Amino acid sequence: MSTQDIQQLIDFISQSGLDEVNIETTDLKISVKRYGTASPVAQLSPTTVAPVPAPVPVAAPSVSAPAPAVAASQPSAAPASTSNYVTIKSPMIGTFYRSSSPETPSFVEVGDNVSEGKVVCIIEAMKLFNEIESEVSGRIVKVLVENATPVEYDQPLFLVEPI
Known part of the structure; x- marks a missing residue:
């Protein structure tokens, strides 16, 4: 799994509203957890050596910004x-x-x-x-x-x- 794939996965999970996702393959184990309104925390435990921890710090700022915008747009549509x-x-x-x-x-x-x-x-x-x-x-x-x-x-x- 490339760093771009992991970034896309984290972005998808952040928009999905899920609080926890665990994915495990023969080469990689990914656990993504979100607590309250804080940014999600991603733990990567590769079973083979791979440079995957790098996207985690990049993902946190981009994930936290869209989440409030999505939440803010939905309530405005509901009262109408x-x-x-x-x-x-x-x-x-x-x-x-x-x-x-x-x-x-x-x-x-x-x-x-x-x-x-x-x-x-x-x-x-x-x-x-x-x-x-x-x-x-x-x-x-x-x-x-x-x-x-x-x-x-x-x-x-x-x-x-x-x-």
Whole structure:
């Protein structure tokens, strides 16, 4: 695992909202932990000699800066929602896609009626594409996430007016 791979992993974990991640391969063992609002602490224990501790100090400043911005942007969107709407939320961490490929139309658009079980989007997680189905019947009022952007667990994706 290269230093750039480790940096990307730490950045992904910091945006995911997870407090602890452990990854172990035959060559490398990585444990990343985050406590409260402090920057995450990463411990690297390579089983083979490799210059991997260097990215840890670099990762801490870049990780701590985006986290408050993400947290600040989410609450501002929540109060704007009306109380009679139902929110379809992300069941996992991954990348949100509105359609199955760039050439195909979106699964749903604002104003479309959806029924319970209808696919509304896809979330890619670890090279797997997971279809996300509506848990409620109603009309799509608002799409809360831009196409091809990362989403976190339990992040609101759509507002639905139940029927």
